[in-house]
Each structure stands twice: as structure tokens, then as C-alpha cells.
Amino acid sequence: MFWVIRFIIFWAAWLVFADKKRWREILPVSVFSGFIGASSDNIMHHYHLWIYESTETTFLADMTDDWSVYIVITYLFIQWLPKQQTSWPMFKYIFLWTGISILIEYIHVVTDHMSFPTWWNMHWSYFADWILFWILFQYHKIFHLKTL
Numbered sequence: 089m090f091w092v093i094r095f096i097i098f099w100a101a102w103l104v105f106a107d108k109k110r111w112r113e114i115l116p117v118s119v120f121s122g123f124i125g126a127s128s129d130n131i132m133h134h135y136h137l138w139i140y141e142s143t144e145t146t147f148l149a150d151m152t153d154d155w156s157v158y159i160v161i162t163y164l165f166i167q168w169l170p171k172q173q174t175s176w177p178m179f180k181y182i183f184l185w186t187g188i189s190i191l192i193e194y195i196h197v198v199t200d201h202m203s204f205p206t207w208w209n210m211h212w213s214y215f216a217d218w219i220l221f222w223i224l225f226q227y228h229k230i231f232h233l234k235t236l
Contacts, residue, residue: 090142090199090201091142091148091149091152091201092148092152094152094156094157095152095155095156098156098157098160098161099156099160101160101164102160102163102164105164105167106160106163106164106167107167110167113166113232114162114163114166114167114228114232115163116227116228116231116232117162117166117224117227117228117231117232118158118159118160118162118163118166119159120162120224120227121158121159121161121162121220121224122154122155122158122159122162124158124220125153125154125157125158126150126154129150129153129154130150135206136205136206137204137205137206137207137208138202138203138204138205138208138213139202139203139204139205140153140196140201140202141200141201141202141203142201149201157192161185161188161189161192162224165185165221165224165225166224166225166228166232169181169225169228173229178225182218182221182222182225185217185221186214186217186218186221189217189221190210190213190214190217193210193213194210197210
């Protein structure tokens with residue numbers, strides 16, 4: 089039930105906050121983010137750096153991640169990019185979004201819906217979030233489509 093509720097919360101946030109007129113511009117990077125998330129979840133089935141703990145199926149946990157968290161967070165991240173995209177504003181902006189992402193992960197860990205059975209931990213996740221947000225920003229900057 090946790091995963092379904094989380095899915096509903098994220099898509100409700102998208103319905104409330106998303107600028108739906110910009111979907112053609114933002115959707116490609118959001119789908120790319122979902123692809124990265126799906127790929128990492130599939131890799132984790134073999135290497136177990138993190139595990140989604142649940143009485144529900146792993147498939148449900150994976151699908152709600154791939155089709156909610158990754159897509160919605162990326163959409164909102166790109167939508168609210170600062171107008172001035174120089175080093176300092178982008179550092180502050182990515183710092184804010186990595187904080188939001190690690191908070192979401194922290195909630196999963198403290199509610200026992202996620203664990204780290206090997207060397208991976210929240211610090212590595214935080215570092216990975218910085219890299220991912222930078223990659224998503226670069227992807228959007230290079231490949232975004234102009235809105236009609």
C-alpha cells in the first residue's frame with residue numbers, strides 16, 4: 089500500500105504544480121530519468137546495493153518508482169530551473185533538489201521500505217543525486233524541444 093500511496097501523492101503533486109503547457113519541452117528528460125531509474129532498479133536486482141523492502145511485490149515498488157518519483161521529480165526540477173543558470177545559482181538549485189531527493193530516500197529507509205545491505209549508504213545516494221541532477225540538467229539543455 090505504501091508504494092501505491094506514494095504514487096498517488098507524486099502524481100497529485102504533478103497535477104497541482106506542473107506547468108502542463110511545457111510538457112513537450114520537459115517530457116523527454118523526464119522519460120530519460122525514468123529510463124535511468126528503471127535501469128538502476130534492474131541492476132540492483134543483481135548487485136543489491138539497495139533493496140526495496142516490502143510485503144508487496146518488488147515489481148510494484150519498481151514500477152511506482154519508475155513511473156512516479158523519477159518522472160515527476162525530474163519534471164518539476166526542469167520546470168523550475170533558475171533563469172540565471174550560472175555556477176552559483178545552479179549549485180544552490182541542485183543543492184535544494186538533492187536535499188528533497190535524499191529526504192524522500194530517508195523516509196523510505198526509516199519506514200523500513202528500503203535498506204542498504206552492502207557498502208552503499210545515504211551518503212553515496214546523495215553524491216549520486218548530485219551527478220544525476222547535473223546530467224538531467226545537461227540533457228535538457230542540449231536536447232530540449234521548444235514549446236509550440
